[in-house]
Amino acid sequence: MSKPIAIIAGVGPGTGAAIARKFAATYPVALLSRKPDTYEPIVAEINKSGGKAIGISTDVSDSKSVKAMVEKLKEEYGKDVTCAAAIFNASGAFVRSPFLELTEEIMDSSYAGSVKGSFNFSQATLPLLLAARESSPHPPSLIFTGATASVKGSARFAAFATMKFALRAMAQSLAREFGPQGVHVAHAVIDGVIDIPRTKEWDLGEGGKIDPSAIADAYWHLHTQPKTAFTWEIDIRPGVEKW
Template sequence: MSHKTCVIIGAGEGLGHALSRRFAEENFNLALISRSKEGSRAALEEAQKSFKDGKHLHFFGDALQPESITEAAQKVIETYENIEVLIYNVRGGYELKEPLDMTFSDLESIYKIEVVGAFAAVKVLLPGMIEKKQGKIIFSSATAALRGSGTNPIYAIGKFGLRALSQNLAKAYSKKGVHISHVRLDCALDVPLIREWYGKNFKEEETANVHDVAQNYWWIYLQPKSAWSNEVELRPFTEDWTF
């Protein structure tokens, strides 16, 4: 029998590569979808290192063109059996501007990235899970999904939409045996982008370690069907928790 497959959309050098490694360590095949093979190189290498005999492949997909996510997901279906896990880990740029400075293009992009792209993947991959009454779909999200912002409004609009999608799916398909979970990261992650952003002010202990987060995704995967979490929050012990 073939190995189980985990599909990660948005498999870059941040949380993506940690997720790739964590599932590969459990002998999952990794199907990695992102805008460029180069961007997923770390994720792919981690997978190959952790599960040498696995079938780990990169597929082109760009959430800004949701139809490319559809196509990538379809290729994944043609390439793999036993697709057990879909992780949607895409995120838009974290662009600070006040709401009135948002452009219509900003609104369109964030919606494609957070909602339409996610739905494109779900639309292709969920029916097979329902058929087998088994499967896990995990959305990487943030506190921005629960609270708007005067300085980072675009991100909130995207994440609110993603959370709505996640709840919709959970309410419709949990009973069919598919576990859908929205993971709210209430913190900054320890990823290259954040280290660069904070520069000298970066403090490792004030961020979530991506491998620790990936471990939590693994536990969500393991949750037995009598005790599922549909919404998960994660924050480091240092975080000032306001929501």
């Protein structure tokens, strides 16, 4: 039986990269994003520092692309490849807009990125997670990254919040279906701005941005929980955050 891998969807230079680094300390990792230039730096970094990483260009909103990704995994790791951890860190675009200015295209795109994407990803990875129940050192885990908008529908957030609420529903439904089968499904409400290159200029005061490596540590902790003690949901925010 081959060693199970970790699969991380949504690997930019922030949370996804931090999660990849963390899980790469234990598992070979497959990093998914639409374009190679997003995953290439972190793939190189992990391979250089003794881990094992591959990148696969994948559009999670496209089921064919997700199926092709699984085929690549099988080429790389063998037909019996299994998965110890699958992390859905992708998202439809963040949109903030007066409701009457939203377009169908924005809604469809938000659905495709967040809901369809997580659906395709979960359907592709759950069989590999179920197959890892014997070989994985920890219960195979499927973890979804949510946001404030997963639990609060703020004004002008109709496009973003609908799909984040939907993602949370999927995580909860999967937790209830697959928990009894030994797969740990969890959802994280990231309630704050993450400290990544894109937010570098944002001045949120001392300690006002979430350290992405702390998110990775939390996901790792979730992954290591034994099957008698699964957490379904955690929230993560800066101590100074108003909430």
